[in-house]
Amino acid sequence: MSPKENKIARDTPVIEVKDLCKTYFMPGGMSQNVLKNVSFVIHRGEFVAIMGHSGSGKSTLMNILGCLDRPTSGLYMISGKRVSDKSDEELAHIRGREIGFVFQNFNLLMKRSIADNVSLPLIYQNVSEKERYRRAVDMLEKVGLKGYADRLPTQISGGMQQRVAIARALINHPALIFADEPTGNLDTKTSDEIMTLFTDLNKQGITIVLVTHEDDVADYAHRMIKIMDGRVEFDGLRCRYGKEA
Ligand SMILES: Nc1ncnc2c1ncn2[C@@H]1O[C@H](COP(=O)(O)OP(=O)(O)OP(=O)(O)O)[C@@H](O)[C@H]1O
Ligand SMILES: [Mg+2]
Structure with missing residues (x-):
């Protein structure tokens, strides 16, 4: 890539939302406006924390950003491309190749081995079983779980289960990771370990929301977007209270 192309790639927002609105329509004609004209831009390499009270619309926003749901109106661009122009098939492709997801409850298949869980996204890409196992073992090592490939998720701790989920999110080398309350079910020490892992991934250039x-x-994030009643109430630098930068 030429220096000019490289600069363009760096300066292209990974995520751009403008006047994003989401209304849920319920049976019986009821509706609820959950997101109201949300606008922001996230650049490559950022580490953003989305905060706000329960019910303020954070998960709704994350589901739209992660292409799991569509907005009612407004613009959503991912890597400079309009998401609204894409078919469900194209969205599935973006989800599979460009985005990694981490959830509060880990979302692991409890009866499948840890290696199977990590390599699950590769099944849809026709990667051979042997190669899937090899890549899973490799990724598990990167998240500090060397030697755990053949165990079941029920045989490891909650913090380890979340590491497995992170390894699964990383298996396709996404440029972007979305995590919805990834430490919500973990104690403080384990939560700090998981956040240190996210910090390391961010230092390697992965954009984290x-x-x-x-x-x-x-406090691990560089920037905070605070949602209040479906609107952006604050968007700015996050004070790190002396945590290592
Ligand atoms: N599929 C849905 N259909 C109808 N209403 C929904 C749906 N999903 C969420 N809502 C409503 O939208 C509002 C925002 O929900 P959302 O899950 O985005 O909040 P949140 O900020 O993630 O909350 P929490 O911190 O508790 O996870 C809530 O009032 C919720 O009841
Ligand atoms: Mg939520």
Whole structure:
């Protein structure tokens, strides 16, 4: 890539939302406006914490950003491309190749081995079983779980299960990770370990957008977007309270 192309790639927002609105329509004609004209831009390499009270619309926003749901109106661009122009098939492709997801409840298949869980996204790409196992073992090592490939998720701790989920999110080498309350079910020490792992991934250039209720967790991010009643109430630098930069 030429220096000019490289600069363009760096300066292209990974995410751009403008006047994003989401209304849920319920049976019986009831509706609820959950997101109201949400606008922001996230650049490559950022580490953003999305905060806000329960019910403020954080998960709704994350589902739209992660292409799991569509907005009612407004613009959503991912890597400079309009998401609204894409078919469900194209969205599935973006989800599979460009985005990694981490959830509060880990979302692991409890009866499948840890290696199977990590390599699950590769099944849809026709990667051979042997190669899937090899890549899973490799990724598990990167998240500090060397030697755990053949165990079941029920045989490891909650923090380890979340590492498995992170390894699964990383298996396709996404440029972007969305995490919705990834430490919500973990104790403080384990939560700090998971956040240190996210920090390392961010230092490697992965853009991270994370929802949290907890100030201590948000302190790992560089920027905070606070949602209040479906609107952006604050968008700016996050004070790190002396945590290592
Ligand atoms: N599929 C849905 N259909 C109808 N209403 C929904 C749906 N999903 C969410 N809502 C409503 O939208 C509002 C925002 O929900 P959302 O899950 O985005 O909040 P949140 O900020 O993630 O909350 P929490 O911190 O508790 O996870 C809530 O009032 C919720 O009841
Ligand atoms: Mg939520």
